[in-house]
Amino acid sequence: MTQQPIEAGAVDSTVTRDARLGADGVASGDAPMSREQVLEAYRLMLQSQAIDDLAIKLQRLKRVGLYAPVQGQEAAVVGSALALDPRRDWLVPASREQPAMIRHGLPLVNFFAGYMGRLDSAGIPEGVKLLPRQQAIAAQLPHAAGLAWAMKLRKERAAVMVYCGDGASSEGDFHESLNLAGVMHVPLVVVVINNQYAISTPFHKQTAAQSLASRAIGYGMPGIAVDGNDLFAVYAASDDAVRRALDGGGPTLIECRTYRVGFHNTSDNPNDYREQEEVSAALADDPTTRVERYVLAQGLLSPGAMAQLKVEIRAELDAVQRSVADLPRPEADFIFQNVYDVLPARTEQQRAETVKEDRR
Amino acid sequence: MQEPQTVAAAEDMSILEAIRAALFAEMARDERVLVFGMDVGTLGGVFRVTQGLQQHFGGDRVFDTPLAEGAIVGASVGLAIGGMIPVPEIQFLGFTYQAFHQIGPQLARFRSRSRGRYPMPVTIRAPDGGGVRTPEFHADAVESQFTQTPGIKIVCPAFPDDARNMLSMAIRDPDPVLFVEPQRLYRTVRGPVTVRDDPLPFGRARIVRQGSDVTLIAWSAAVHLCLTAASELQSAGISASVLDLRTLVPLDVAGLVQAVTSTGRAVVVHEAPLTGGFGAEISATLHEEAFLSLDSPVIRVGGRDVPYPPGALEDAFLPTVPRIVSAARKAVEG
Numbered sequence: 001m002t003q004q005p006i007e008a009g010a011v012d013s014t015v016t017r018d019a020r021l022g023a024d025g026v027a028s029g030d031a032p033m034s035r036e037q038v039l040e041a042y043r044l045m046l047q048s049q050a051i052d053d054l055a056i057k058l059q060r061l062k063r064v065g066l067y068a069p070v071q072g073q074e075a076a077v078v079g080s081a082l083a084l085d086p087r088r089d090w091l092v093p094a095s096r097e098q099p100a101m102i103r104h105g106l107p108l109v110n111f112f113a114g115y116m117g118r119l120d121s122a123g124i125p126e127g128v129k130l131l132p133r134q135q136a137i138a139a140q141l142p143h144a145a146g147l148a149w150a151m152k153l154r155k156e157r158a159a160v161m162v163y164c165g166d167g168a169s170s171e172g173d174f175h176e177s178l179n180l181a182g183v184m185h186v187p188l189v190v191v192v193i194n195n196q197y198a199i200s201t202p203f204h205k206q207t208a209a210q211s212l213a214s215r216a217i218g219y220g221m222p223g224i225a226v227d228g229n230d231l232f233a234v235y236a237a238s239d240d241a242v243r244r245a246l247d248g249g250g251p252t253l254i255e256c257r258t259y260r261v262g263f264h265n266t267s268d269n270p271n272d273y274r275e276q277e278e279v280s281a282a283l284a285d286d287p288t289t290r291v292e293r294y295v296l297a298q299g300l301l302s303p304g305a306m307a308q309l310k311v312e313i314r315a316e317l318d319a320v321q322r323s324v325a326d327l328p329r330p331e332a333d334f335i336f337q338n339v340y341d342v343l344p345a346r347t348e349q350q351r352a353e354t355v356k357e358d359r360r
Numbered sequence: 361m362q363e364p365q366t367v368a369a370a371e372d373m374s375i376l377e378a379i380r381a382a383l384f385a386e387m388a389r390d391e392r393v394l395v396f397g398m399d400v401g402t403l404g405g406v407f408r409v410t411q412g413l414q415q416h417f418g419g420d421r422v423f424d425t426p427l428a429e430g431a432i433v434g435a436s437v438g439l440a441i442g443g444m445i446p447v448p449e450i451q452f453l454g455f456t457y458q459a460f461h462q463i464g465p466q467l468a469r470f471r472s473r474s475r476g477r478y479p480m481p482v483t484i485r486a487p488d489g490g491g492v493r494t495p496e497f498h499a500d501a502v503e504s505q506f507t508q509t510p511g512i513k514i515v516c517p518a519f520p521d522d523a524r525n526m527l528s529m530a531i532r533d534p535d536p537v538l539f540v541e542p543q544r545l546y547r548t549v550r551g552p553v554t555v556r557d558d559p560l561p562f563g564r565a566r567i568v569r570q571g572s573d574v575t576l577i578a579w580s581a582a583v584h585l586c587l588t589a590a591s592e593l594q595s596a597g598i599s600a601s602v603l604d605l606r607t608l609v610p611l612d613v614a615g616l617v618q619a620v621t622s623t624g625r626a627v628v629v630h631e632a633p634l635t636g637g638f639g640a641e642i643s644a645t646l647h648e649e650a651f652l653s654l655d656s657p658v659i660r661v662g663g664r665d666v667p668y669p670p671g672a673l674e675d676a677f678l679p680t681v682p683r684i685v686s687a688a689r690k691a692v693e694g
Binding site: 119122123124126131132136139141142143144145146147148149150151153154160172173176177179180183337338339340341344345346347 | 435436444461471513610
């Protein structure tokens with residue numbers, strides 16, 4: 001990997017606890033998560049891997065349009081999302097935070113319905129404090145800043161967590177919204193998943209800086225860089241940031257340094273721009289394997305129970321995808337739904353034409 | 361300081377006063393309404409439209425933001441999701457270039473992209489138009505660019521009464537509205553304002569002058585150019601109607617067709633550059649919907665197809681009364 005060695009701990013030492021889960025699965029420092037939380041994280045990470053496998057298979061079968069796998073980033077995504085209380089806090093995803101969205105309350109059926117084109121069933125249910133995936137890089141950041149601002153104005157005790165990648169840090173929206181969040185002192189946690197690549201562009205071509213967390217200084221907020229493959233480090237930093245947000249301490253920037261093991265999405269071939277040795281090195285430090293070793297060593301699950309869990313997770317997903325495949329495809333005039341509260345006359349006329357053409 | 365306008369009696373106001381009255385009234389009516397943007401709080405806006413609002417409603421509801429148009433609009437999306445009714449000001453419509461993505465692809469389609477979960481009751485106010493010798497980018501009339509991002513309504517009042525009532529409607533609308541304010545007319549056009557509890561829905565054009573030979577079609581400040589042109593045409597023996605579209609989205613196709621059918625001739629006037637301008641949409645619509653009622657081709661009078669010039673030369677760029685008169689004579693006399 002071309003990245004600099006990770007300076008464990010923080011850019012701002014006031015915002016971290018020393019909590020680590022090493023590549024060997026051995027924890028050091030404080031143990032930030034309960035046994036139940038570790039098991040929840042482990043299950044979400046396994047489920048994320050299983051979703052990647054299934055969605056890629058379905059894409060090859062032309063049942064899913066395009067899919068961007070989480071592979072390699074599971075600890076960063078799951079460790080941060082677990083710091084939220086889904087009944088209280090908001091989650092604003094970019095486009096590669098599948099386990100975070102599911103953990104926050106997006107039902108698996110709705111999740112697969114979105115990828116499989118069953119749009120009538122793909123919405124975010126009422127009460128789930130989640131925004132849709134965002135395909136325009138960094139555009140979700142000002143939304144999250146505004147949402148956190150609303151929480152502050154309404155005096156609701158709630159935090160907003162927003163995700164983006166290393167590529168997004170070059171966008172104007174990144175700067176504008178972190179600056180705004182700092183000025184308005186809103187309860188926002190910005191999680192930058194630095195996976196070293198924006199499609200094919202490596203981190204060192206994205207910025208001359210060694211650290212994205214250090215940008216926090218310029219926005220008047222704490223910033224922390226953590227080993228994004230370390231579930232405990234990610235969780236501890238996120239938990240600190242969420243508590244600070246809830247206590248009126250304002251926003252935090254967290255950089256999770258990890259590696260995008262998979263392709264950018266199913267249309268991408270990473271062999272065109274990176275060496276296999278680099279990928280192999282990352283594979284040797286798989287974040288889920290770290291947790292698995294810990295779970296076994298701590299006796300949280302027996303080897304048998306672990307194998308059973310993996311089978312159950314895959315069986316559940318397969319059942320969900322089969323049920324979603326049986327759902328009706330949307331009618332052509334679905335495209336006119338939810339464009340306006342009431343369609344303008346001319347658009348209503350187009351809708352009627354579309355229905356007529358569809359029936360031919 | 362302007363107090364809330366809650367009485368129904370007609371009152372003489374400038375466009376600026378009418379907009380300010382609507383802001384006072386809507387903030388008083390619904391405590392979720394927030395007014396923010398660059399310099400709108402302490403200063404009361406560079407045109408003083410929001411003067412007095414912060415003193416009256418406090419710094420939590422009326423506030424200055426960092427200088428970042430994209431974040432002002434993008435944060436409005438989040439504020440709306442969080443249950444507020446944001447009324448951000450973009451200091452000049454020409455500054456929306458830096459917020460285009462957050463207005464069009466994000467705000468306008470958020471109801472759709474969230475499958476109805478998050479409607480966007482957001483009203484973006486922005487002044488535009490030439491004739492006041494502003495520096496570069498301050499005059500660009502780019503409203504029609506947002507007709508290509510469905511989901512947002514585009515409201516362009518030309519009179520105090522419309523400014524007052526349509527801004528109230530915009531703020532109460534469950535969908536996003538781009539509310540374009542004609543900066544040249546802020547203080548120069550006055551008129552009676554009657555507050556209506558239940559105003560007409562958007563998408564109703566209005567004939568502001570009746571004539572029989574040709575229909576001049578415009579919105580925003582250009583409506584007043586058309587009215588002056590119509591008076592000059594009158595002395596040349598040509599009777600011109602003036603149709604104020606009032607909203608580009610929704611477009612009142614029926615009202616447009618009716619207004620042109622009654623005269624058989626049409627001239628459409630706008631400040632934006634001619635090519636690709638909304639005049640082309642009007643002309644195409646009339647040729648599709650009213651071809652057999654037309655006695656002559658629809659003529660467009662727009663800004664020139666050049667970058668908006670420095671103030672000293674803006675009259676060479678803008679549609680002028682002589683250009684409108686000449687176009688109308690061509691439509692009538694061939």
